Amino acid sequence: MIKVGLVGLGYWGPNLARVLNQSAKCEFTACCDLDAGRLAKIVKQYPTVKGFASFDDMLSSDLDAVVIATPITTHYAMARKALEAGKHVMVEKPLAHKAELAWDLVNKAASRQRTLFTGHTFIYSPPVRKVKELIDKGHLGDVHYISLSRVNLGLYQKDTDVVWDLAVHDISILLYWLGEMPIRGASFGRACVQQAKRDVAFLWLEFPSGVVASNEVSWLSPQKMRRTCIVAANRMVVYDDTDPNEKIKVYDRGVNWKAPESFGEFQLSYRMGDMTAPYLGNAEPLLKEVEHFVHCAETGENTLTTGEFGAKVVEVLEMVQANRPLEVQRKAAVAEAGGI
Amino acid sequence: MIKVGLVGLGYWGPNLARVLNQSAKCEFTACCDLDAGRLAKIVKQYPTVKGFASFDDMLSSDLDAVVIATPITTHYAMARKALEAGKHVMVEKPLAHKAELAWDLVNKAASRQRTLFTGHTFIYSPPVRKVKELIDKGHLGDVHYISLSRVNLGLYQKDTDVVWDLAVHDISILLYWLGEMPIRGASFGRACVQQAKRDVAFLWLEFPSGVVASNEVSWLSPQKMRRTCIVAANRMVVYDDTDPNEKIKVYDRGVNWKAPESFGEFQLSYRMGDMTAPYLGNAEPLLKEVEHFVHCAETGENTLTTGEFGAKVVEVLEMVQANRPLEVQRKAAVAEAGGI
Amino acid sequence: MIKVGLVGLGYWGPNLARVLNQSAKCEFTACCDLDAGRLAKIVKQYPTVKGFASFDDMLSSDLDAVVIATPITTHYAMARKALEAGKHVMVEKPLAHKAELAWDLVNKAASRQRTLFTGHTFIYSPPVRKVKELIDKGHLGDVHYISLSRVNLGLYQKDTDVVWDLAVHDISILLYWLGEMPIRGASFGRACVQQAKRDVAFLWLEFPSGVVASNEVSWLSPQKMRRTCIVAANRMVVYDDTDPNEKIKVYDRGVNWKAPESFGEFQLSYRMGDMTAPYLGNAEPLLKEVEHFVHCAETGENTLTTGEFGAKVVEVLEMVQANRPLEVQRKAAVAEAGGI
């Protein structure tokens, strides 16, 4: 069983500690944080885990893999160091604060034959999985458009804006569902409360298959919305992550062209059928994610939220912030990594 | 009491006929449609109203005012003819299919001293009025951004796309609330079912005061949404037009900068207070609208959904479709007409 | 085509006038009300309908059938008079203010070979029909219990209490779905605003099959609820009449006994499956009801909301108000009329 160390015990780290401790698939042996109080708290809660004040010291200990949950701008340096120390690495999303650096990590991991993995937890959640299955089995038909809202009166992040904090989730979900990179992206928003960092943003994406997507993200909204609507030729789906019971609703509804009888106008016909909310179970995504990372590290398998996947998400984040089409000549690494 | 004739008895016309008949403020004396069946049905329902197969014949009859509810591309020609015949004119929204033509109508009405009025019914609805009152009284504080969704599995229009059919409502509401024209506008969408006409679109608008707005409109969506969120410095409002009971919810919530105590970082403080849903009554907007038109025609008053207002809405529709900033040199008529 | 007259043009009568006028299955020829203003309004709206100030005069005119929408305590006398005049009769619910009188009407109609029909409109509504179909086809399995809530800040009736005004709907729905009479009934409530008439009541019913039902009715409640939950062995259904889109939700959920493996305790197993909301269409119940009455009058068919059905509903109303079991010896007429 591989031994795992965790660095970064701030907002998200304690959740990772909980599942690392809970999982029977790995051994949670070390943790690290610059803040002595945080470190002490986790060590007290999990007495078998050794606490380190220095990341270098933790890397020198008996460890196979490292999970990184530190601030975004530190991801690159810490992940590189861990890979260079021969560890398998899982990095919280986004993989890095620049696409160039993210791809550099992908290359490092490949050359050293280590697993690089990105913590896009939603890819392991039952509703996101169910929609992927509905798309892949052709149950929905061709996807027309996807509209995603992720807003509430949320915790402002100090080192990032709302796009890098919230839209990163929706972009990972879109790449996972569609299996393709957008050809165009743009964003629009406002920094309402802070000086330079946008707390509300609206994103547009266009995909090679013709799918268009819109994504609204906000830290400054009175009601919580986690609503995604997938409109396709044969079915429509609403995925509402705030609904405790029916997160996914599949509607057998649509509008079709009707061929004119002899000559005359084309006619539209409306199709109104049943709605079904499939039962989704209640597996915990974070546990599934961590165990998939462990599985990849142990077997060399490179699937789902790989380093490549994480790097592509960062590319899209850069694309929408620059309001530009995806560069025609992307980095060599992308071409080599193949499709998502 | 002024005598009113109605032309166009298709989808919306019968609703206008109902309130024209219901109102004690005007006399509903004439109606007109090219389709003999529709005409006969209305005449049977309102036996005191005279039916005309020809618009010219109706204009020649004893009438003071005309309400036009024909297809959009016919608005300009019919309104011009009615103004030239010396009638007061109310035109269903949008006022015309080109801004240039809309302003031409505004000028015609001014030179002939006749009332030109646009049927932007939402401006007469209790929730839209309530939000306007909250903004104008300073209850909300500075508006940061507004997000508007207007989607359902809706009736496809033959002569227009979803922006001209649905976003026209949201644009009129934004202009009314903010009292200013956007300086930039853009749109993005897709024609999913038909060839050229978009059935889903996402609009972005930026206003001189700094307010940004996003508007999602769709004829192709499984659930009906009529949701508008207004985020301002002191209060936040959700206006949900599908809620039968609490269409307006005012949240005493927000995020504020907190000055650092001596030196150190600025801090954010979260303000969480009560939510209030003001009682709105149940006045019928369409009746209020028609009676305001009658009042304007009788008194020469030129307020609310005037011709100028309708022309500005058409300007914004053109702006978002062209994805361009509002031209710096706008038509002379705009300058003369003054603020909204 | 049979000629129909309508008496009682107060709160509900105008709705009946609208569908009588709309239906192609009958001729709406006469109406009657003691209030001259109401009468004039309906006659103006439907110029081909003759207005009568006297019910006797209307009965003497050229009519085949009469629809009675007058206050409850007048139902018996007017229906008897109409039957004696040889008319087919549809009476708004409840059929009479005493079960004895209701059965007298049933007998009168039988002896004169005229159709007696009760206006229990919900029996013609798509969601109530759908649940009946699910029960009858065995899709739900044995019904365990039914809980029905029908509350809002409603219109107080002058001549009746909330049980006779609102619970009458739920009782009719229960008798229709279950096809059996309760063996026990009781009620509990309070007259909060008026002196003697209860504006809130809670009913309990027990049926021979073992099904138990609870019904909450109130005119004095801040939120509107029209919610019915049917819990059965194989499926559970929530019927929410205030939901504009998914009035019926069928849940594949339940709890089962699991036989002990060798010896030991019985175990419970929880079954969690999909939820389905069948598409129900949008047929208008009132139109379907009136046309079924016309069909029965023309053909002699005696199905659905017959006089017998209406009399049984009145029996249950009396039972719950008296808090007593159904009398063992019911009227001869019941026995003769057979099952519901």
Add this chain to the structure above:
Amino acid sequence: MIKVGLVGLGYWGPNLARVLNQSAKCEFTACCDLDAGRLAKIVKQYPTVKGFASFDDMLSSDLDAVVIATPITTHYAMARKALEAGKHVMVEKPLAHKAELAWDLVNKAASRQRTLFTGHTFIYSPPVRKVKELIDKGHLGDVHYISLSRVNLGLYQKDTDVVWDLAVHDISILLYWLGEMPIRGASFGRACVQQAKRDVAFLWLEFPSGVVASNEVSWLSPQKMRRTCIVAANRMVVYDDTDPNEKIKVYDRGVNWKAPESFGEFQLSYRMGDMTAPYLGNAEPLLKEVEHFVHCAETGENTLTTGEFGAKVVEVLEMVQANRPLEVQRKAAVAEAGGI
């Protein structure tokens, strides 16, 4: 700081362990369970807490107070033993499985001058507190009736029925809000899945002040409802515990008698005003409860969910199951204990 031991580490015990550990107001020093696995798990999680396989051994250790979270039928014997050992005692609700035994515990605690406390957690939850405040300050006016629904597809309890498991919450809330004991109570229900234990029940209660209450409880229902509606003369409140944001909605609505102008009928007038959802904060009820117990044990204060309060709740449970009015001659202890 008092030292607290916890007995019963099954379903609910671990939650108590968590808050006992979290609280700075007491020292969590001992725990006890017959099941070695459960015991080991808690001891591992809280290494400073000593585990006992025997309750007697735990009572003999250095302890000031005991929290009892064992099956209901064991409450009495264990609480008596703990009181006799001189400990302060908090017992999970219901206090005992018979009212007689509950009052015996009350007397024991009084004679030994120890705190007896019942774990009615809802009394410490912000929404229940807010309603109490609205009632006590006269903001609602005279209460007319209260309707409470507590249903879902829930965990079947082995040693109790749904009334003792779920209605116990609603009864405690009613006694707390109204400050009086019901004069009549009844219940009705069915054992749908198991042989003898009801999994659905409907309760009726009538209070001396005239307030009536209805309570629906079910373990067998497809949707979760935690909805309580309080209808009073000046305001109406809906308390929905499943709403993550607005658990309490206060409606300024009602119906009033209007005096007749000279002579004539009394008239009803409808009052429709705003709705307000007060912000409630997010204090954890269980922590507040445990800390109030600690406070009472330390100071001798005897308020809120005292032993007397717990005994009265058990009396009402017996009353509704026996379908009988509250006995006129209640136990001496009740009279002595005074009002709630």
